[in-house]
Amino acid sequence: MNDLKEHDELQGVEPGHDHTEVVRQVSTQLPEDDILYDLADLFRIFADSTRIKILYALYESELCVGAITQLLGMTQSAVSHQLRALKQSKLVKYRREGKTIFYSLADEHVVTILAQGMEHIEE
């Protein structure tokens, strides 16, 4: 046994194992946790093929709920639940025309995000 490692005033350890420096440096560059949570929430909306399909459909054309339902071949309820998620995260907007409600994409970020994702998987 030797006690040469006994001056740990500064928590100093040998290089190679000590990450405190890099960690401290990188930490300052990271977005706030709130932002990271919001980001994760946003991408969670894209993390479902049903919603992705809806988004792609709306990219082609404004559509009412009935049309989307028929297009996806699922129940109207399921579609409505997903549309709610999509509009809560402001990825789609809607307008009413009588009994019918038409949905459309809210902005171009949606398209860009989908396109980048598409590019990634095509490799």
Added chain:
Amino acid sequence: MNDLKEHDELQGVEPGHDHTEVVRQVSTQLPEDDILYDLADLFRIFADSTRIKILYALYESELCVGAITQLLGMTQSAVSHQLRALKQSKLVKYRREGKTIFYSLADEHVVTILAQGMEHIEE
């Protein structure tokens, strides 16, 4: 995009209820289901704040598992599990140096996707 207008009497049904025409038209423009699944799988990786944080950290600097673990303040096991998900979807790559394994971003799509997501939530 849509120069084909639908006619009310096309299928002999009342106007307003019949979506078969739009649905047929939009259907042809949609990506294959396999692709949509893959896309959803990809975005699912972004749908977690831990992984997002790792990605942002790697955007700043190549990092070893120990550093990431310290940065996130979670167990090494949890980090390792998340890194596995990230490398399976080819969002990060890694290289070995002795006992240490360094992770880094795999391509720029990652950055673009994060940036677009960030733009969206900042509104």
Added chain:
DNA sequence: ACAATATATGAATAAATGCTCATATGTGAT
């Protein structure tokens, strides 16, 4: 007021997901 149509919502359930714990694998040094 009532019926019909279009969409939304709440509760329940099955499947997926992230973390922890324990353990395994791999690498370098003694």
Added chain:
DNA sequence: ATCACATATGAGCATTTATTCATATATTGT
């Protein structure tokens, strides 16, 4: 070979999530 260190992996558990079913709300027409 054995030890110490760095990372990976499998099982189990608690939480989340997407769908279905039943029902509610909103709008139009009679």
